[in-house]
Amino acid sequence: MSKRWEFRLSGTGGQGLITAGIILAEAAVLAGKEVVQSQSYGPEARGGASKAEVIIDEKQINYPKVVIPNVLLAMSPQPANKYGSEIKENGLIIIDSSLISDFNNEKARVVEIPITKLAKEDVGNILTANILALSAVVGLTKVVDFEYLKEAVLNRIPKGTEELNIKAMEIGWQWAEKHVV
Amino acid sequence: MTVNKARLIQGNQACAEGAIAAGVTFFAGYPITPSTEIAEIMSEELPKIGGKFIQMEDEIGSMACILGASLTGKKVLTASSGPGISLKQEAIGYASMAEIPCVIVNVQRLGPSTGGPTSTAQGDIMQARWGTHGDHPIIALCPATVKECFDLTVKAVNFAEKFRTPVYVLLDEIIGHMREKVILPNKEDIEIVDRKRPSTKPGDYKPYRTDESLIPEMADYGTGYKWHVTGLHHDETGFPTTKPALVEKLMNRLMSKLDKYKEEILLWQEESTDDAEVLIVAYGSTARSALDAVEKLREAGIKVGLFRPITIWPFPEEALARLAANVKGVIVPEMNYGQLYLEVERICKDKCKTSGLFKANSEPITPDEIIAKVREVL
Structure with a gap:
């Protein structure tokens, strides 16, 4: 049976998580996989908890919504609390440890990466945090090859920001490599 | 033959692209969630192909506007949701009665009234059938995938043209907003149907005269064919009548014209x-x-x-x-x-x-x- 990947990328409106979700889905298209992407709208999209969901599979995807994610990315405290307990047994939770403290989940593997701090200090632009995080998510799950992610990122980002975003991707990937089991 | 690349697009975008592929060159609308992307895309794409996009003062005006454009021979589309679809009902009945081809995309949201703008629902099923008053023919198609949003919008335009009837494409918010991998067909592989135009000279033209096809020939306004369009019961000249025998003849034809094509319409x-x-x-x-x-x-x-x-x-x-x-x-x-x-x-x-x-x-x-x-x- 092929594996159904359910990703929930959550954070605060403005952190670029819906863009990250679309890029992840486009990387999956480039990799020849089946994919469905959806997002939450409404007040959540304006400063509250915001989320994008991506389902990736080798076979046709029927039900288009995430049931229980096997991968959760939490980029701020509110969604970490809101969605933190909804995770598959032995799932993966990646949290931005520069913004979230005291996060625990017994069911899943929790990987702490100081995403926002790395984007700000090592990449030099806080706006690349979503791409850095996405690269870490892909690095830890290997759901698609790095080359497809890179291509998808370069297709989406504004002209002139290629170097910054590639740097963010490399740093995210390196942090993921440290945690690969 | 070239094979199109796989893309990641929304259901709403697939509707817009399907409409353009089917030959739609006129869109009037008033943006409303969760259908807004369709208006957005049409506003961007139609001018590029010499088409027209008009944002009207409301949904009533939008519906009337596409009917006017259709009478000049254009293939037309509007898109809306929830209260917007309610406002369009009177003119949809006019389109059924005067047999004006048009396509309405309804991206269903949770009602009644303003309800939940971003909430998914399938609550407009009976409205699609009976939303406008009186017995009338209607077609409604319901996609379940992003690819089908494209295919069924093409089909909706073709049905509208061929059978001279309003056609709904009924999405729900989930289908409208989700992005999915699709490979869209090549232009040359898409079947396009145009409305039947007059086979007579302008002087001999009777706008509602029909043969066994039950579908009258339709002249474009502004091409020398003069005809009267009305929401009143009318005879084959297009002018109003109150004679029961003629009213019945018209209504019987309207109510049976789709039956004749069931094999083609029912999917x-x-x-x-x-x-x-x-x-x-x-x-x-x-x-x-x-x-x-x-x-x-x-x-x-x-x-x-x-x-x-x-x-x-x-x-x-x-x-x-x-x-x-x-x-x-x-x-x-x-x-x-x-x-x-x-x-x-x-x-x-x-x-x-x-x-x-x-x-x-x-x-x-x-x-x-x-x-x-x-x-x-x-």
């Missing part, structure tokens, strides 16, 4: 129905949950199948009746309080048990909920 999908003991009848995004439920139940050895009407109106009655005769029960999950269920119950009640699974709280019906219902019925 549905059957999945694992051959040996099914329980049949799920589902459409739109709910059909995806149902398909998931069918797969999981089959793995558990339970004989269940799916009947998915793609054409919701007119309803594929005979196809469903055939299947219902061989099952123990039919289940209808839908995101409303039981609308298409009424139609399914009418068709199936003498043949098997019928039951509904209704949910209208902005959340989709999950495969697990359908599985539980099937186990309950068995």
